[in-house]
Amino acid sequence: MTLKKDNALLDIQSDLESLANLALEQMDLLKTIINSAEMEISKDVLKQIEKNEKDIDKKEVKLSNKIVNTIVLYQPVASDLRRIIASYRIILNLERISDLVVSITNYYKKIETPDAFSKMLDLINNMTATSTEMVRKALLSFINNDKEYAIWTIKNDIVFDEYNHKLLKKIFAKIDTTECDKQLLVSIIHIKEIMSNIERIADHSTNIAEAAIYSIEGKDIRHHKLDN
Amino acid sequence: MINTIAEIKNPILSIRDLSVAYDKNYAVKSVSVDIKKNAVTAIMGPSGCGKSTMLRALNRMHELYENITTTGEVLLNNENIFDMPAIKLRRQMGMVFQRPNPFPTMSIYDNVVAGYNLNGIRVKKSEKDDIVERSLRDVALWDEVKDSLVKKGSFLSGGQQQRLCIARALAFNPDVILLDEPTSALDPIATSKIEDLLVKLKENYTIVMVTHNMGQAARISDYSLFLYLGELVEYGKTKNMFTTPKDPRTEQYLTGKFG
Numbered sequence: 110m111t112l113k114k115d116n117a118l119l120d121i122q123s124d125l126e127s128l129a130n131l132a133l134e135q136m137d138l139l140k141t142i143i144n145s146a147e148m149e150i151s152k153d154v155l156k157q158i159e160k161n162e163k164d165i166d167k168k169e170v171k172l173s174n175k176i177v178n179t180i181v182l183y184q185p186v187a188s189d190l191r192r193i194i195a196s197y198r199i200i201l202n203l204e205r206i207s208d209l210v211v212s213i214t215n216y217y218k219k220i221e222t223p224d225a226f227s228k229m230l231d232l233i234n235n236m237t238a239t240s241t242e243m244v245r246k247a248l249l250s251f252i253n254n255d256k257e258y259a260i261w262t263i264k265n266d267i268v269f270d271e272y273n274h275k276l277l278k279k280i281f282a283k284i285d286t287t288e289c290d291k292q293l294l295v296s297i298i299h300i301k302e303i304m305s306n307i308e309r310i311a312d313h314s315t316n317i318a319e320a321a322i323y324s325i326e327g328k329d330i331r332h333h334k335l336d337n
Numbered sequence: 338m339i340n341t342i343a344e345i346k347n348p349i350l351s352i353r354d355l356s357v358a359y360d361k362n363y364a365v366k367s368v369s370v371d372i373k374k375n376a377v378t379a380i381m382g383p384s385g386c387g388k389s390t391m392l393r394a395l396n397r398m399h400e401l402y403e404n405i406t407t408t409g410e411v412l413l414n415n416e417n418i419f420d421m422p423a424i425k426l427r428r429q430m431g432m433v434f435q436r437p438n439p440f441p442t443m444s445i446y447d448n449v450v451a452g453y454n455l456n457g458i459r460v461k462k463s464e465k466d467d468i469v470e471r472s473l474r475d476v477a478l479w480d481e482v483k484d485s486l487v488k489k490g491s492f493l494s495g496g497q498q499q500r501l502c503i504a505r506a507l508a509f510n511p512d513v514i515l516l517d518e519p520t521s522a523l524d525p526i527a528t529s530k531i532e533d534l535l536v537k538l539k540e541n542y543t544i545v546m547v548t549h550n551m552g553q554a555a556r557i558s559d560y561s562l563f564l565y566l567g568e569l570v571e572y573g574k575t576k577n578m579f580t581t582p583k584d585p586r587t588e589q590y591l592t593g594k595f596g
C-alpha cells in the first residue's frame with residue numbers, strides 16, 4: 110500500500126511541476142510582450158500563450174482528478190495529506206494565473222494610445238518582473254519544502270499592493286490630464302486593468318506560498334498577518 | 338512524550354508511570370496519560386508495541402500470570418484500581434476482546450447477565466429483564482433478538498456476537514469500556530455497525546480502544562495515543578495527530594514508513 114501511495118504522490122508532484130513550468134512560461138511570455146514595448150504582440154508569442162492556456166486547463170482537470178483518486182484510494186494522513194491538499198490549492202491558483210496572463214494580453218491589444226502606455230512601461234515592467242519572481246519563489250518553496258521563499262513571497266505581496274496604489278496616482282500625474290481624449294481614457298482603463306491583473310497574479314502567488322507553508326508546517330496562515 | 342492537549346479536566350482515568358514487564362522485559366514503559374470522559378480514545382502503534390498489554394493492565398488481567406509485573410498508578414474516578422477488589426474494577430471497567438466470545442453454552446439472555454450470575458449477585462427477575470433489554474437496546478441488538486433470547490449466543494453472526502459481548506460489558510453500567518481490536522475479526526459491514534455503535538455509546542460511556550486500523554482510529558476516535566516500543570510517544574486530538582503529528586516517529590508511522 111505504501112509503495113502505491115508513494116508512487117501516486119510522486120506522480121502528482123511531477124504533474125504539478127509540469128503545470129508550474131507552463132504557468133511560469135506564461136509569465137515569461139508576458140514579460141517578453143511588455144519588455145518589447147511594441148503594441149503589436151508577436152503572433153508566435155500569442156499562439157504560444159493560447160496553446161499553454163489550453164494545456165494548463167487540461168492538466169488542471171487531470172491533476173485534480175488524480176488528487177481525488179489518491180485521497181479516496183490511499184487515505185493519506187499527516188504530511189502526505191497536507192502536501193496533497195496544498196497541491197490542490199496550488200493548481201487552482203496556477204490555472205487562474207494563466208487566465209490572467211491571457212486577460213492581460215487581451216487588454217494589451219486594446220490599448221489605443223501607445224504613448225500613454227510607454228510612459229508607464231518601466232513601472233509595469235517592474236510589476237511584471239516582481240510578480241513573476243513571486244510566483245517562481247512560491248512554487249520553489251513548495252517543491253523544495255523551503256519556508257523562506259514562501260515568506261519572501263507573502264511579504265512582497267504587501268509591498269505589491271502599495272506599489273499598485275502608487276502607480277494609479279502616477280498614471281494621472283504622468284499623463285496630461287488637460288487632454289480630454291476618449292481614446293486616452295479608454296487606454297488608461299485598459300492599462301489599469303493590466304496592472305490589476307498583474308496584482309492579482311501576485312495575490313495568487315501569495316496563495317501558493319500560503320499553501321506551501323501549510324504543507325511544510327501544518328499551519329493555515331490564510332487571512333493572518335505574517336509575524337516579522 | 339508529546340502531549341498536545343494542555344490539560345484534561347476531571348479525567349475519568351489517570352494513568353501515571355504505568356509499566357508492565359514480562360519476566361523483566363518491559364512491554365509498557367512508564368506510560369502517563371489522562372483519558373477524557375465520554376470520548377473515544379484510540380491506542381495505536383505497530384505490532385508488539387504494548388497496546389494490548391497496556392489495555393489489559395487497566396483491567397488487571399496480568400495478575401493472572403506470575404511472570405508479569407505491573408507497576409504504577411491508575412486512578413478510575415480518583416480511586417486507585419490496584420487498591421480495589423478486581424470484581425468491583427471489572428464492573429466499572431468492562432472489557433471486549435478481538436474475537437467475539439459469547440459463552441457458548443448460555444442463551445443470549447444469560448450471556449448478557451452472565452456477570453451477575455457467575456458472581457452470585459442476586460437480582461430480581463424483573464430487574465434482570467430490564468438489564469437485558471437496556472443492554473441489548475444500547476448495542477442495537479434488541480429488535481434483532483428479542484424474540485429469541487433463549488437461543489444460544491453462538492447462533493448469532495460474528496457482528497451480532499460482538500455486539501452481544503459489548504452488551505454483556507454494558508450490563509453493569511460501567512464507566513469505561515475497554516476494547517481490544519473489537520472489529521479485526523469482523524466483515525466490513527459488521528465493522529461499520531460496531532463503529533457506529535461505539536460513537537453512539539460514548540454519550541454515556543468512556544471508550545478506550547486498541548486498533549491496528551488507522552482508518553478506524555481516524556473515523557471514530559476523538560483522541561489518539563501512539564505507542565512505540567512500549568513508550569507513549571504522542572497523545573492528542575485525533576484530527577490534529579492525523580494532520581500535523583508532532584513527533585517524527587508518529588509521522589513515520591502514520592505515513593506508513595513503518596508499522
